[in-house]
Amino acid sequence: MLVVDDEEDILEIARLSLERLAGWSVVTASSGPDALQMARTESVEAVLLDVMMPGTDGPATVALLKADEATRHIPIVLLTAKAQSSDRQELNKLDIAGILQKPFDPVSLAGEVATVLGWDDG
Template sequence: MTGTANAEGSVVRRILVVDDDELILEVAQMSLEMVGGWTVTTAADGREGLERARADLPDAIVMDVMMPGMDGPTAALALRADPATAGIPIVLLTAKVQAAERAAMAVLPVAGVLTKPFDPMQLPAELSALLGWS
């Protein structure tokens, strides 16, 4: 998945952000749209994230680790098990910084982990770096 080209020929990435914190969703969306120039859709929990990912087939998913109902790791595994979404890169977003917590996330089928709180001015660059986007 490589995004779509706009009128100027630039690639516009489509990002799905999944987080149960409304403020995080708003800040991430604003950052990725205004600083990154990408198109962003949001979901408030893992189940809604699965539905949106299957419907929209975004270029990448940024997903919170701890959410009520279906958490990020469970949703990531479900996305990997579905042939339609198996190839979408997933980046986890978490406030967990303990070594044991990081080690548990390192074995998940995700492209990487970003730490909350994040710098809205740097989020698109950090996401691009994790995903190997230039």
């Protein structure tokens, strides 16, 4: 799992949650370009991606990942604080597996990600 967020504390909480509670292998990135590089070089089964980041934001990062032959198959789950339905409708137009809300519950994060991705267990 690749977790992408520009806020270091959120990266750390998500990483610890997914590693310790779900036993997943997690790598992190703090920007869209870093996410693309990590997705190309690491064995990543999915991406948990923040929507609002400086520079290359979540939607732009989705476009980068989907345009690259090496990464286009990786499912992406967006993580957003945007709660308005109009924002969510725009995000749902992207080629993503789903959207999770920020702030998230670290205890239930892995289960929510697994559900969105259609994985049997989290």
